[in-house]
Amino acid sequence: MSMQNQNVAYDSKVEGEIIVTQADAVINWIRKHSVWPMPMGLACCAIELMAAGASRFDISRFGMEVMRFSPRQADCMIVAGTVTYKMAEVVRRIYDQMAEPKWVVAMGACASTGGMYRSYATLQGVDRIIPVDVYISGCPPRPEALLDAMIKLQDKIGRERAVKNLIPEKADSKELAGAGKES
């Protein structure tokens, strides 16, 4: 730190321990390394989600092991499984109950597109009711795929304009909810 910043005339002996950065970078850095997922386990994808949380794949290596079963305490909903029309209402309500900022991962073919369930009972993609940030292919996806998606989500969080989103008149609710996705 001090080696790099010698050029900007920074003297820690005079000015104390100071880090100069952007608010966006700090906020995003904090957010992306403490994603608290809300496991919306609806079908077999939830089993892979559990495997990703267990010791072999160990999602805690990436700082998102704190699975919260209450939407109030979570900021990333992982929709793992088939969303039926009857369940769609519940998924949407739980999403509404999560505090901002929040993100959604559609895990697997069913959550992304309805998958093999082309039928009267199945919602053809959870993005019809909630804004999705990352889609994962697979039926079900392996835990590695989930980890890859979560890392991609971290990258996405790292690119957000966090401060701008905090200012109410500039940020409409859609931008807050899903980073520019239609909701």
Next chain:
Amino acid sequence: MAESDLAQLTERFDYLTERASSDHLALNCPADQLIELCTALRDEFGYDMLVDVTAVDWDVHSPRFTGIYHFLSTTKHEYLRIASDCPDDINPTLPSLAGLFPAANWHERETYDLMGIQYEGHPDLRRILMWDSYPYHPLRKEFPLAGIETPLPADDVAEATGASVLPAPMMGGPFTSSGDGPMSQTEPRAKDESWNEQQEKPTK
């Protein structure tokens, strides 16, 4: 064992007729005698477990709906199938067996939900799979697999999302898997791959 049951049953209930079956003993029973028959089956013939309740939609034929009941005797280890035609094709009704077998309760709710058969005397005949306001019975022959456009069950969610129940894109489906062979080749595929969303279904 089943043969003696057949003889005894047909002797005692003269309205029973034997039904073609490739596995177990199967009998036809008129709907208005169903309760009497099933009471005797449970109490006197040892068929003490109701395994399944379902129905068949025969499409244009009449009688259109046939209720199917599978019984198991836990003492004789025999299955028995009872089929009962619904007298009315428009508003099919059957007597409810929920008073005889508690297992019939949810089975009959499911059959009502998906086939639209009214079970008279059922204590709580509500839909069990689809939501209460759903207007169709999806396993009937005239109902398309893709579904029919319907509002979502929750008004506020429908308003917030603009979503509704839309017919599923079939893309040549239904999607089936052969089920054997290496996993890489048993991914579910459309039955008819000659058409999809971009390419119109060929008209014959």
